[in-house]
Amino acid sequence: xxxxxxxxxxxLHVELGAKMVPFTGYDMPVQFAGIMGEHLxxxxxxxxxxxxHMGQVILRGEDYAAVAAAFETLVPVNVLGLREGRQRYGLFxxxxxxxxxDLMFANRGDHLFVVVNAACKEADIARMRAALEPEISxxxxxxRALIALQGPAAEGVLxxxxxxxxxxxxxxxxxxxxxxxxxxxxxSGYTGEDGxxxxxxxxxxxxxxxxxxxxEDVMPIGLGARDSLRLEAGLCLYGHDIDEDTLPAEGGxxxxxxxxxxxxxxxxxxxxxxxxxxxxxxxxxxxKRVGLRPEGxxxxxxxxxxxxxxxxxxVIGKITSGGFGPTVGGPVAMGYVPAGMAEPGxxxxxxxxxxxxxxxxxxxxxxxxNFKR
Amino acid sequence: xxxxxxxxxxxxxxxxxxxxxxxxAHAAEQLGDVVFVELPDVGTEVTKDEEVVVIESVKAASDIxxxxxxxxxxxxEALVENPGMVNEDATGAGWFFKMKVSDAAPLDxxxxxxxxxxxxx
Numbered sequence: 001x002x003x004x005x006x007x008x009x010x011x012l013h014v015e016l017g018a019k020m021v022p023f024t025g026y027d028m029p030v031q032f033a034g035i036m037g038e039h040l041x042x043x044x045x046x047x048x049x050x051x052x053h054m055g056q057v058i059l060r061g062e063d064y065a066a067v068a069a070a071f072e073t074l075v076p077v078n079v080l081g082l083r084e085g086r087q088r089y090g091l092f093x094x095x096x097x098x099x100x101x102d103l104m105f106a107n108r109g110d111h112l113f114v115v116v117n118a119a120c121k122e123a124d125i126a127r128m129r130a131a132l133e134p135e136i137s138x139x140x141x142x143x144r145a146l147i148a149l150q151g152p153a154a155e156g157v158l159x160x161x162x163x164x165x166x167x168x169x170x171x172x173x174x175x176x177x178x179x180x181x182x183x184x185x186x187x188s189g190y191t192g193e194d195g196x197x198x199x200x201x202x203x204x205x206x207x208x209x210x211x212x213x214x215x216e217d218v219m220p221i222g223l224g225a226r227d228s229l230r231l232e233a234g235l236c237l238y239g240h241d242i243d244e245d246t247l248p249a250e251g252g253x254x255x256x257x258x259x260x261x262x263x264x265x266x267x268x269x270x271x272x273x274x275x276x277x278x279x280x281x282x283x284x285x286x287x288k289r290v291g292l293r294p295e296g297x298x299x300x301x302x303x304x305x306x307x308x309x310x311x312x313x314x315v316i317g318k319i320t321s322g323g324f325g326p327t328v329g330g331p332v333a334m335g336y337v338p339a340g341m342a343e344p345g346x347x348x349x350x351x352x353x354x355x356x357x358x359x360x361x362x363x364x365x366x367x368x369x370n371f372k373r
Numbered sequence: 374x375x376x377x378x379x380x381x382x383x384x385x386x387x388x389x390x391x392x393x394x395x396x397x398a399h400a401a402e403q404l405g406d407v408v409f410v411e412l413p414d415v416g417t418e419v420t421k422d423e424e425v426v427v428i429e430s431v432k433a434a435s436d437i438x439x440x441x442x443x444x445x446x447x448x449x450e451a452l453v454e455n456p457g458m459v460n461e462d463a464t465g466a467g468w469f470f471k472m473k474v475s476d477a478a479p480l481d482x483x484x485x486x487x488x489x490x491x492x493x494x
Contacts, residue, residue, distance in 0.1 A: 031405065034405060034406055035405055035406060035431040035432065036405075036406035036408075036431055037406075224405070224431065224432060228431065297408070297409045297453070297456075298409050298411065298427075298429065299408065299409060299429050299434075301434070323431065324406075324408040324409070324429070324431050326431070331408075331409075353427065
């Protein structure tokens, strides 16, 4: 058995009675008080998440423009046009246009700050080094924790520590002093709620987490509720809802590719798999990621096969994420269906324990986003 | 007779000539919040270790096995509307079904409360 890595908040999780599980090489909290309660508390008040297993990377070059131009060779996104103090969602693509990872990147003045998924971080960093060095330096930030504070009470809680937090809008980034530590803060998250993601020096992380948890509105939240929150918010989990065989258009991520990088744009293409990615945007994909609501109460989870009818016929698609949505109060899922069946209201059937049960294609998100734009 | 326990974390409690079956509080806690329960039809003949109930929590699906041979004579319909009762009152209102037992012999192998407490450590 390989030794699991520990985040700077590991001891605190154990002290708080978390149930710990191995996740992408780390010993992580899957739940504290219980997934349902944690989920509902985050939507009602505020939840504190340890996401320190994710990869934090700094890219530096001659200036921001030089870094942005170089980074644009790896992602189909407008990096050059991102204003200072702003963050954006991005994707790494492969030569076939498939998605290698999804990520967040921020223009922090003289450098680009990138946050990638835990499971992909080694490959992502190797890819960036191979493609960008030596002109651009790629620094893996291993001495900082990453904490997310999510929910409608997040603004009040953080503003009590530093009033500047309240001035930030959705996807703004800033350096803020919090509890005496220099933090890199973005107003973002992965729950569909307003909130913040806070990069904090490892040695100051536990004190900051304790200070946030001391607020009566804040509860610690595990990976279980993080998953149900992002599913209700219609957000993709890399390796499940999107992977290296998924192109952005079929994954429902065309919105992440700004016009300037699309066919006819000023900086059209110029990233791996551009031909396939841009062609699929113009021609339309054969399959699409959609929201699916099982009609009964039975959750339909990842891997459930979808059919057009109650009997016979070929498999038309598969569920890629599914479970119980505590805020929805019933089962919710995402999966792929043929483009002709992707219209909301279309009924498809999932095979569960030998029975075909109906699901309705539903517009995402299942729970309306609550961002402060 | 008092409550008996299986290694599958089910409890059995005699009620007249019937046997009431559910899962233990320990099992319910391990499962997490129960969000779906699928019960067998009344009148179903079951054999020991046959899957008779499907239970889904926020985390995963699990099967509940018939602890004895017999016939399902009553199911706890209230669980279908309110699966959370399994977490709230696992050994009371959270019962799954009542069965008419045709072979009670395996009951001797099941644990009493002290044995089950030891079993779950």
